[in-house]
Amino acid sequence: MKKIKRIIEDLLKEKKYFEIKKELDKLNAVEISDVINLFKLPELVIMIFRLLKKDKAADVFSYLDSEHQEMIIHASTDVETREIFDELYFDDIVDIIEEMPSDIVKKILKNTDRKDRHLINQLLKYPDNSAGSIMTTEYVDFQKNMTVQEAIGQLKKTGKDKENIYTCYVTDKKGKLEGVLSLKELISKKDSAVIEDIMNTNFVSVNTHDDQEKVADLFKKYDFIVMPVVDHENRLLGIITVDDVLDVVDQEVTEDFHKMAGITSPTDDSYLKTSIFTMAKQRIGWLAVLMISDTISGNIIQGYEKVLAKSIILTAFIPMLMSSGGNVGSQSSTVVIRSLALGEISPKDAFKVIKKEFSIGIMVSIVLALLNFIRLITLEKTNFVIAFVVSLTLVFTVIVSKLVGALLPLGAKIVKADPAVMATPLITTISDAVTLVIYFNFAAMFLKL
Amino acid sequence: MKKIKRIIEDLLKEKKYFEIKKELDKLNAVEISDVINLFKLPELVIMIFRLLKKDKAADVFSYLDSEHQEMIIHASTDVETREIFDELYFDDIVDIIEEMPSDIVKKILKNTDRKDRHLINQLLKYPDNSAGSIMTTEYVDFQKNMTVQEAIGQLKKTGKDKENIYTCYVTDKKGKLEGVLSLKELISKKDSAVIEDIMNTNFVSVNTHDDQEKVADLFKKYDFIVMPVVDHENRLLGIITVDDVLDVVDQEVTEDFHKMAGITSPTDDSYLKTSIFTMAKQRIGWLAVLMISDTISGNIIQGYEKVLAKSIILTAFIPMLMSSGGNVGSQSSTVVIRSLALGEISPKDAFKVIKKEFSIGIMVSIVLALLNFIRLITLEKTNFVIAFVVSLTLVFTVIVSKLVGALLPLGAKIVKADPAVMATPLITTISDAVTLVIYFNFAAMFLKL
Numbered sequence: 001m002k003k004i005k006r007i008i009e010d011l012l013k014e015k016k017y018f019e020i021k022k023e024l025d026k027l028n029a030v031e032i033s034d035v036i037n038l039f040k041l042p043e044l045v046i047m048i049f050r051l052l053k054k055d056k057a058a059d060v061f062s063y064l065d066s067e068h069q070e071m072i073i074h075a076s077t078d079v080e081t082r083e084i085f086d087e088l089y090f091d092d093i094v095d096i097i098e099e100m101p102s103d104i105v106k107k108i109l110k111n112t113d114r115k116d117r118h119l120i121n122q123l124l125k126y127p128d129n130s131a132g133s134i135m136t137t138e139y140v141d142f143q144k145n146m147t148v149q150e151a152i153g154q155l156k157k158t159g160k161d162k163e164n165i166y167t168c169y170v171t172d173k174k175g176k177l178e179g180v181l182s183l184k185e186l187i188s189k190k191d192s193a194v195i196e197d198i199m200n201t202n203f204v205s206v207n208t209h210d211d212q213e214k215v216a217d218l219f220k221k222y223d224f225i226v227m228p229v230v231d232h233e234n235r236l237l238g239i240i241t242v243d244d245v246l247d248v249v250d251q252e253v254t255e256d257f258h259k260m261a262g263i264t265s266p267t268d269d270s271y272l273k274t275s276i277f278t279m280a281k282q283r284i285g286w287l288a289v290l291m292i293s294d295t296i297s298g299n300i301i302q303g304y305e306k307v308l309a310k311s312i313i314l315t316a317f318i319p320m321l322m323s324s325g326g327n328v329g330s331q332s333s334t335v336v337i338r339s340l341a342l343g344e345i346s347p348k349d350a351f352k353v354i355k356k357e358f359s360i361g362i363m364v365s366i367v368l369a370l371l372n373f374i375r376l377i378t379l380e381k382t383n384f385v386i387a388f389v390v391s392l393t394l395v396f397t398v399i400v401s402k403l404v405g406a407l408l409p410l411g412a413k414i415v416k417a418d419p420a421v422m423a424t425p426l427i428t429t430i431s432d433a434v435t436l437v438i439y440f441n442f443a444a445m446f447l448k449l
Numbered sequence: 450m451k452k453i454k455r456i457i458e459d460l461l462k463e464k465k466y467f468e469i470k471k472e473l474d475k476l477n478a479v480e481i482s483d484v485i486n487l488f489k490l491p492e493l494v495i496m497i498f499r500l501l502k503k504d505k506a507a508d509v510f511s512y513l514d515s516e517h518q519e520m521i522i523h524a525s526t527d528v529e530t531r532e533i534f535d536e537l538y539f540d541d542i543v544d545i546i547e548e549m550p551s552d553i554v555k556k557i558l559k560n561t562d563r564k565d566r567h568l569i570n571q572l573l574k575y576p577d578n579s580a581g582s583i584m585t586t587e588y589v590d591f592q593k594n595m596t597v598q599e600a601i602g603q604l605k606k607t608g609k610d611k612e613n614i615y616t617c618y619v620t621d622k623k624g625k626l627e628g629v630l631s632l633k634e635l636i637s638k639k640d641s642a643v644i645e646d647i648m649n650t651n652f653v654s655v656n657t658h659d660d661q662e663k664v665a666d667l668f669k670k671y672d673f674i675v676m677p678v679v680d681h682e683n684r685l686l687g688i689i690t691v692d693d694v695l696d697v698v699d700q701e702v703t704e705d706f707h708k709m710a711g712i713t714s715p716t717d718d719s720y721l722k723t724s725i726f727t728m729a730k731q732r733i734g735w736l737a738v739l740m741i742s743d744t745i746s747g748n749i750i751q752g753y754e755k756v757l758a759k760s761i762i763l764t765a766f767i768p769m770l771m772s773s774g775g776n777v778g779s780q781s782s783t784v785v786i787r788s789l790a791l792g793e794i795s796p797k798d799a800f801k802v803i804k805k806e807f808s809i810g811i812m813v814s815i816v817l818a819l820l821n822f823i824r825l826i827t828l829e830k831t832n833f834v835i836a837f838v839v840s841l842t843l844v845f846t847v848i849v850s851k852l853v854g855a856l857l858p859l860g861a862k863i864v865k866a867d868p869a870v871m872a873t874p875l876i877t878t879i880s881d882a883v884t885l886v887i888y889f890n891f892a893a894m895f896l897k898l
Binding site for chain 1: 475476477479601604605608609614615632633636637651652653668669670671672673674691692694695696698699702703706707709710711712719720721725726728729732733735736737739740741743744746747748750751754757758761762764765766767768769771772773775776777779780782783784785786787788791793794798801802805808809812813816817820821824829843877878881885
């Protein structure tokens with residue numbers, strides 16, 4: 001893309017606009033938008049954009065980043081703005097409007113006709129992350145008394161403006177969804193067949209207020225490429241297409257990653273666009289909570305101060321024991337949280353999960369403890385009893401941390417909380433405390449302190 | 450689903466097979482497979498499966514879990530097996546074969562005709578996670594001299610057996626891909642138009658050996674629902690459909706989650722199906738490495754044993770300081786790793802990222818340190834100088850851990866390693882060591898130990 005950018009820059013300098021046109025014609029809309037996104041000067045961005053063919057311009061526009069979209073609308077006349085937005089799909093318009101400052105939004109709304117404006121406002125009203133917020137209203141609907149020939153005729157006429165024509169919907173006079181028909185089925189039937197006889201009445205739909213995560217799960221389960229959205233009276237309001245579902249999946253996964261790292265209320269903005277202040281705010285909450293909860297570990301150490309004072313060398317093994325517990329716990333919790341998210345396990349499998357993690361814990365802990373014991377005795381020349389105490393602590397720490405790591409997310413799921421929030425940091429705090437208590441008690445017992 | 454299972458169980462007892470048929474007719478293929486998956490006895494599974502209409506049976510079969518698929522093939526006659534597999538798409542057959550024991554695989558291959566068997570073997574040969582391994586060979590191809598009418602005629606005849614007919618491909622006599630045409634465009638053109646004039650020659654394709662992650666990224670970027678797969682001579686070999694890409698995304702994300710928790714070589718199997726031994730093996734590697742690398746922290750503590758011996762209370766703050774560093778580091782690394790995976794940032798943004806994390810680090814560290822200082826002085830009645838040393842250490846620990854957490858994944862990306870592997874556990878080890886050195890030096894300095 002950078003090479004093409006340079007070619008275009010040179011051509012711009014020489015004012016060879018026709019040559020630029022020819023260069024752009026070789027690229028598809030996504031590639032052109034990639035090139036335009038590389039230009040920083042508004043004048044150049046607008047000059048290149050105006051060189052595009054009208055039918056391609058809107059498509060390119062929809063792939064530009066919001067900064068460049070803003071430049072273009074800002075510089076466009078009302079007529080030009082109208083030309084772009086006439087060609088865009090409603091869900092794209094809504095996405096764009098959500099990113100723009102208010103003067104640009106006004107300009108966009110001014111240049112869409114009254115009916116469209118009404119629809120856009122409707123779409124803007126759905127709550128964030130709801131099915132309504134990601135749907136588009138450009139679907140194909142048939143009446144059930146139409147023939148296949150009539151239906152295909154309608155597609156030929158109006159299909160061009162619809163975001164997806166591969167699944168068509170059959171609605172009654174009140175707009176209620178009665179059936180679904182894929183274009184693949186439609187095209188394989190006789191021209192004289194009636195829609196009512198060939199439509200599929202056993203369809204899956206979602207409600208406008210359903211969570212987008214539920215929508216994504218249905219897409220995965222049924223291998224859909226599009227899905228109808230209805231209101232509480234089963235009236236068809238829009239469709240959700242699979243390309244938007246891919247975005248939803250990315251967004252939900254990012255949320256899970258952030259929650260597991262103790263970052264609250266992730267924004268939908270990308271890394272570079274989120275302000276430093278917002279990021280600091282998202283991160284400080286859990287850090288403060290965990291800092292204070294770590295007092296527990298501190299207090300435990302203080303409580304055993306006398307044991308420590310008698311054998312200061314014990315302190316040297318605290319980091320290894322604590323972090324082994326933490327690492328083990330976060331392995332278990334990560335696996336359990338992810339399996340819950342994918343629907344591979346559910347709370348009713350709790351017993352199986354505990355049994356499994358317990359067995360893994362025993363295997364892992366024995367290997368680690370043996371390895372540690374041999375290393376301490378041979379390489380570090382540690383006192384035999386101390387090496388034994390440290391290794392024995394390791395066995396218990398690993399098993400307990402594995403169980404805590406698996407149980408916390410399962411417990412969260414049972415009480416309908418978010419498993420990802422019960423994540424690594426909290427588990428570490430608990431496993432730290434348990435580790436220290438086990439360690440000091442073994443030390444007191446075996447070292448007779 | 451459980452309710453339906455009970456209804457069917459009752460009907461089975463009463464041998465009311467016709468009633469069961471009627472119950473099953475109300476459900477779609479995914480729902481029927483959900484119900485069958487609930488039955489554990491092979492006899493019942495097979496009895497229910499045989500009640501399905503032939504055209505629905507294969508579809509239901511493809512959604513069953515591998516355990517139930519195996520039961521059915523095991524009990525099926527050769528003719529029945531052939532009937533199921535004739536209706537399945539090649540990519541589904543390949544998925545099934547990969548899960549089955551060898552006697553079942555033999556039975557399947559025996560009951561597919563020679564041409565199909567050849568194709569299946571071809572697909573089985575592509576490396577795991579490659580574009581070839583997730584493609585299907587059932588696509589629609591046209592010749593460029595066909596008219597729209599002829600093309601639609603071909604679709605009507607052969608479209609039913611193709612996995613996706615919404616994007617059609619134009620190939621020359623040697624099978625080279627010359628153009629792409631969506632059914633949406635095709636249907637909107639005049640019957641007499643020639644394919645060559647309306648096809649799109651500026652298409653995006655992937656190679657059979659490309660990584661599936663690259664494929665998923667292209668789907669997201671271009672909002673595709675299907676994509677062609679070609680060999681090194683640009684011959685069309687298959688297509689990848691978006692439903693398989695959704696599975697790829699899930700699989701890649703799971704891999705990232707596991708890597709970040711220090712779990713090696715994640716299997717594609719689900720939690721409950723992976724053996725305890727495999728899981729223990731996946732988890733022990735990093736645990737052992739980290740346990741040994743934690744010796745560094747241990748050695749640092751031993752090196753400052755004299756400082757500690759003079760003021761044993763210092764030990765009590767080690768867990769809080771170390772885990773704050775770890776938490777901060779894993780926040781930064783998680784955000785950076787995820788942003789890299791989504792393509793929001795790249796190594797060339799390293800300077801911006803460092804500046805941002807540094808600024809966040811300063812804000813967060815000051816707030817945490819103040820909070821900690823006030824808490825120690827008021828609630829814990831800690832000695833003023835010690836409270837000061839601990840809080841000052843916290844400032845530096847937080848800033849350093851933030852930078853390490855951001856730099857390690859970026860560095861990994863620069864040397865073309867996997868950012869997710871440079872994850873939380875390793876960062877914790879580094880930040881632990883740095884924290885301890887800072888802490889003991891400040892302690893020695895301010896407490897004059």
